[in-house]
Amino acid sequence: MSALLVIDRLRVRYDTRDVLRALSLEVARGELVVLMGPSGVGKTTALRAVAALQSFAEGRIVIEGFALEPGPVPPESRLVPLRRRVGLVFQGHALFEHLSALDNVTLALLHVLGKSRIEAEAAAAELLNSLDVGARASAWPRQLSGGEAQRVAIARALAPNPALLLMDEPTAALDPARRTALGNTLRRLCEQGRGLLVATHDAEFARAHADRVLALS
Amino acid sequence: MLGLVTSLAAQHPTSRVLVWGGDAEGGAPFVEADPADPSRLRGFDVEVAERLARGLGGRTARFVQVQWSNIDQSVERGDFTLGLSGVEDTPARRARHAVTLRYFEFREVLAVRPEDAARIHGLADLRGRRVATLGATIAYDLLIQARDATGLLPVSYDDDVHPYGDLVAGRVDAVLLDHVIAQRALRRRGGSGGGFVILAPAVAVGHYVGVLARADSALRDSLDVVLREAMRDGSLEQIFRRWDVWDQNQSALFERVLRSEGGATASPAGSHTAAQVVAYLPSFARAAAVTALLSVLSMLLAVIVGLALASGRLYGPAWLRALTTVYIEVIRGTPLLLQLFVIYYGLAGVVRLPAFLAAILGLGLNYAAYEAEIYRGALEAVPRTQLEAGRTLGLSEAQILRLVRGPQALRYALAPMTNDFVALLKDSALVSVITVVELTKQTAIYATNVGSWVVPGALCAVVYLAMSLPLARLARRLERRWGGRAA
Numbered sequence: 001m002s003a004l005l006v007i008d009r010l011r012v013r014y015d016t017r018d019v020l021r022a023l024s025l026e027v028a029r030g031e032l033v034v035l036m037g038p039s040g041v042g043k044t045t046a047l048r049a050v051a052a053l054q055s056f057a058e059g060r061i062v063i064e065g066f067a068l069e070p071g072p073v074p075p076e077s078r079l080v081p082l083r084r085r086v087g088l089v090f091q092g093h094a095l096f097e098h099l100s101a102l103d104n105v106t107l108a109l110l111h112v113l114g115k116s117r118i119e120a121e122a123a124a125a126e127l128l129n130s131l132d133v134g135a136r137a138s139a140w141p142r143q144l145s146g147g148e149a150q151r152v153a154i155a156r157a158l159a160p161n162p163a164l165l166l167m168d169e170p171t172a173a174l175d176p177a178r179r180t181a182l183g184n185t186l187r188r189l190c191e192q193g194r195g196l197l198v199a200t201h202d203a204e205f206a207r208a209h210a211d212r213v214l215a216l217s
Numbered sequence: 218m219l220g221l222v223t224s225l226a227a228q229h230p231t232s233r234v235l236v237w238g239g240d241a242e243g244g245a246p247f248v249e250a251d252p253a254d255p256s257r258l259r260g261f262d263v264e265v266a267e268r269l270a271r272g273l274g275g276r277t278a279r280f281v282q283v284q285w286s287n288i289d290q291s292v293e294r295g296d297f298t299l300g301l302s303g304v305e306d307t308p309a310r311r312a313r314h315a316v317t318l319r320y321f322e323f324r325e326v327l328a329v330r331p332e333d334a335a336r337i338h339g340l341a342d343l344r345g346r347r348v349a350t351l352g353a354t355i356a357y358d359l360l361i362q363a364r365d366a367t368g369l370l371p372v373s374y375d376d377d378v379h380p381y382g383d384l385v386a387g388r389v390d391a392v393l394l395d396h397v398i399a400q401r402a403l404r405r406r407g408g409s410g411g412g413f414v415i416l417a418p419a420v421a422v423g424h425y426v427g428v429l430a431r432a433d434s435a436l437r438d439s440l441d442v443v444l445r446e447a448m449r450d451g452s453l454e455q456i457f458r459r460w461d462v463w464d465q466n467q468s469a470l471f472e473r474v475l476r477s478e479g480g481a482t483a484s485p486a487g488s489h490t491a492a493q494v495v496a497y498l499p500s501f502a503r504a505a506a507v508t509a510l511l512s513v514l515s516m517l518l519a520v521i522v523g524l525a526l527a528s529g530r531l532y533g534p535a536w537l538r539a540l541t542t543v544y545i546e547v548i549r550g551t552p553l554l555l556q557l558f559v560i561y562y563g564l565a566g567v568v569r570l571p572a573f574l575a576a577i578l579g580l581g582l583n584y585a586a587y588e589a590e591i592y593r594g595a596l597e598a599v600p601r602t603q604l605e606a607g608r609t610l611g612l613s614e615a616q617i618l619r620l621v622r623g624p625q626a627l628r629y630a631l632a633p634m635t636n637d638f639v640a641l642l643k644d645s646a647l648v649s650v651i652t653v654v655e656l657t658k659q660t661a662i663y664a665t666n667v668g669s670w671v672v673p674g675a676l677c678a679v680v681y682l683a684m685s686l687p688l689a690r691l692a693r694r695l696e697r698r699w700g701g702r703a704a
Contacts, residue, residue: 051609053605053608053609076614077613083608083610083611086609087609090606094600094602096603096607096625097625098621098624098625107610107612107620108610108611111616111620112610112611156606160611
């Protein structure tokens, strides 16, 4: 199976401190890889580097042939291929507060992929339905529960149909039942041929749902 | 301390000093600072005051500076005993205050540019033209009447110098003022080649009087005795001759005054007040509309320019950031009044802006600096993860600003913007200095003419409150709904 994501000896520095040193990992299509470790160990930093929100000092990141090199983050105009390949679900979901759940999902479909409003809304509704939040399409983010908001955030990240989905601490605000449901949802995404890289300190979740676990320390 | 002494002296009837008030900004030949010794005053009204003081048993005259349009109010307040500075004899003034004998007769004359002199012979020829004068004067009332009758456009000034400057510059087509003022303006501009001519036929005739508090009618009677004496013994004529304002009309006036010796100065009853209130309502409504329109258009300009400034400051290259910062700091660090003067009078050599446009520009560009800081703060308050979420979806920076950052920042900015609009509404009163008659200016004119601030002031306050209270409520509601929540 060819690797969707290759991280090779990644090193990230904040000022003079190494946050990540020589991190290497691969994620294949259909695979759910978990980055484990306590808070502050650099899990979020690794995801941000892959999503080109964070520069890195050494190493190399390749996503389906698109390579990120050390140095400052390139301008957005040069990141278009990366943005089509990678989706990110933020910790705390970061939904757009001024848009309804449906409009959060249609935003990229309308303004990045150039779909018509009818097409975009149909696709967004389908995504929300598949994640079991179709009934909440017209709700504002502040009206959603933690679990609902997270599923809307997943739908938003999946809207441009990325091959690789990054998730930062997805279980932080979920009760055990919701955690299991989330695990099942993520497995389903893997079965669709996506690769998932999940940062968490939730060992139980990792044991139950990951194909591979990479412990950072 | 000086003010206290002055007002004590003003209220003390047995004082050896006659405290009189006038406006030295009005200048010669009425009252002006002596060019040879600016600490001294000179002018025919200065000498009339001195003559009156001498006639009251050898008193000395002491001068108090007061804005010309506030002479009546100040004399009632007791700031000085006698107001004397080209004070016009009007029925309203007689009804409200104690007024002396008429001591000078002036003609209201039109001044026009030389090329118009052949076509314009009176107010009737000025249909659709802009005619300037000093606010709250007989001349202004004449223009208001003519506006309704002939359709000319009155333009009110706070001083009697700028109307002639604007006439020469082409901003107005005629000036209607006292012949004394017109002749002085012509002399200052170098006589007949000064860019305008004075039309010989008088539009109307008026008189200068002294004004005292209503309660001071006994002193007024004494002053009338001194005035008659000064007319008889020729001292008043000498004063007017010294200042080159003596003419046949004055000797005729003196004769009329001396013939009616002993007769009390006519004081028409104050029954016209209620009628005056009603008569002023249309101009009042018009002025309120001017204030509302001016505020809305200025705010619109402030929002557009403010957005451009904030964007420049946040997204621009270093030189643009520096430039916008300089603009914002200079505008916020200097008085709006100064900015209005610079735009209207200062730039007149380069571009001659109509007053209303200059007012919109002045207010709008001033408030833009404040708006820019509100927008910058609001844009910076949008959490970074919201922008990053936009980025990971593939939105460009411009799309993020338009679709995510802008709409969210607007929520933070709406409440302070509404507060700014209320402030602008009130600051719009300042534009009267560049001849725009808005609500406050109209109120001042109205108050001067009826001789009281009570009714006009209350009416004016009600109109401002009617405009600002709903906005203040809106601001509070917006603040409750959006102000405290992080996006």
